Every structure is written in structure tokens, then in C-alpha cells.
Amino acid sequence: MLHISALEKLTHELSRLPGIGPKTAQRLAYFILRAENQYPERLSEALLRVKAEVHDCPQCFNYTDTELCRYCDDIHRSDESICVVEEPADIMRIESSGAFRGRYHVLHGSISPLEGIGPKELRIQELIDRIDDGLEGRGPVIKEVILALDADLEGDTTILYLAKHLQGKGLKLSRIAHGVPIGSDIDFIDDRTMGRALQNRVEL
Missing domain, CATH: 1.10.8.420 (RecR Domain 1)
Incomplete structure (x- = not known):
């Protein structure tokens, strides 16, 4: 140059x-x-x-240019389930599937000690507060939390942390399945993906 x-x-x-x-x-x-x-x-x-x-939605921490984001402001969505994602962009990928009609919660990252990112740097406490508010009658009662985080070390660490802190709250707690993509050749699947596919197998 x-x-x-x-x-x-x-x-x-x-x-x-x-x-x-x-x-x-x-x-x-x-x-x-x-x-x-x-x-x-x-x-x-x-x-x-x-x-x-553009700023964070005060309820789910998605990006928005209005008081609440479009998903929090939509009265037709269910308040009983929350899908937890790492980044706002992840919401669009889930929405494109058309398979989820609940609410969202954006962590803005995942736990990564090597990068100095701990639970306090993420929107984890706000998620716990949303759930507790429902239990104590200050907000909608949340019955299910779906963890849609990346299938990497940081994502797994974050899921373990969340699972530990959400136990005992009467929730159905799950994570999205990871495995062999539709239309892919099994010969080209790596060991980690194959292991996940076997763990997440479904009964026919």
C-alpha cells in the first residue's frame, strides 16, 4: 500500500x-x-x-430503535418460553425457521475465561431476574428456557453455568440439538459433530 x-x-x-x-x-x-x-x-x-x-431492548437485550424490540412488543408471541441466544443476529436465524413463537433473551456473548469474559460481563443475571419476576408475580410466568448457544467450548461452559443457576425454578430446560446437517454426507462429518448426533438421536 x-x-x-x-x-x-x-x-x-x-x-x-x-x-x-x-x-x-x-x-x-x-x-x-x-x-x-x-x-x-x-x-x-x-x-x-x-x-x-440503535440500542439494547430493555427486556430481552436484542437491538432495536424503538422502546421495545419487535419480538418483545408482539402480543401474539408466547410469554411461557424464552429462547436464550448469544448474539442478536442469532434471533434472525431462529426466526427464519418459523419453529419458535416465544420470547428471546440475548446474552451478548458467552463465558470465555481466556478472553476475560465471565458471567458478570453477560446478560445472565437479567435472565435470572426475568424468571424470578414470573415466579414472584411481577411478570409473566416462564415455563421453558431453550438454550440456543454455539456448540463450542464457550457455549458449553455457558450452558453448564446457566443450567446450574436455573435448577430448582420449576423450568423445562433444554438446548437445541446439534448433529448431522440435513443433506450432508456422513463421510465428511467430524468426530465432535457425530458424537453430538448420536447423543441427540431420536426414537422412530
Whole structure:
């Protein structure tokens, strides 16, 4: 890259985005530089606007630009079940299946001691408070909690922590099944996925 301070700064900031490596960041920086004059202004405006207008939903901690997010504000959804996810983007993946019509709770991450992320850095206490409020008559009674977290070490650690702290509250507690994807060839399934598939087998 040419040693141009402004271009290097833009490339550096773009490379900090998830999934964007140095070469991709450089291509994006050159694209922005070559784009029509109005594009950088529109991009800047969009970035500033999203930071100014989008905030956490005070109930489930999904992203929203209104008082409550669309899922908390929907009177047609069931209050008896909560699906717990790591990130707001996970909600869209679950919604696209059409299989869940309850409420959500976003943790904004998972427990990862190596990265210095413990339970206090996540929205775990708020989840416990939502459940306790229902038990004590201050809110809807929650009967089921579905843990839709990633099938990795951090996700498993978070699930174990939640299971420990949610026991004894009269809940049906479950986690989403993990295993062989539909349409995949069993020859290409890794050992961990195969193990999960066997653990989550269903009776015919």
C-alpha cells in the first residue's frame, strides 16, 4: 500500500471488523476511495446514525430503535418460553425457521475465561431476574428456557453455568440439538459433530 496516512488509517479500522483480513480491508479502503463523492458521506452518516439510534431492548437485550424490540412488543408471541441466544443476529436465524413463537433473551456473548469474559460481563443475571419476576408475580410466568448457544467450548461452559443457576425454578430446560446437517454426507462429518448426533438421536 502507498504510505498515505489517511488510507492506512481507514484500512486499519476496516481490518478490525470481524472476518475482515488485511487484504480485504485494503480492497474495501480502495473501493471507498474510488467511489462517487456522496458514498463516503452516506457511509459515515449510516455509521453515526446506527450508533445514535440503535440500542439494547430493555427486556430481552436484542437491538432495536424503538422502546421495545419487535419480538418483545408482539402480543401474539408466547410469554411461557424464552429462547436464550448469544448474539442478536442469532434471533434472525431462529426466526427464519418459523419453529419458535416465544420470547428471546440475548446474552451478548458467552463465558470465555481466556478472553476475560465471565458471567458478570453477560446478560445472565437479567435472565435470572426475568424468571424470578414470573415466579414472584411481577411478570409473566416462564415455563421453558431453550438454550440456543454455539456448540463450542464457550457455549458449553455457558450452558453448564446457566443450567446450574436455573435448577430448582420449576423450568423445562433444554438446548437445541446439534448433529448431522440435513443433506450432508456422513463421510465428511467430524468426530465432535457425530458424537453430538448420536447423543441427540431420536426414537422412530
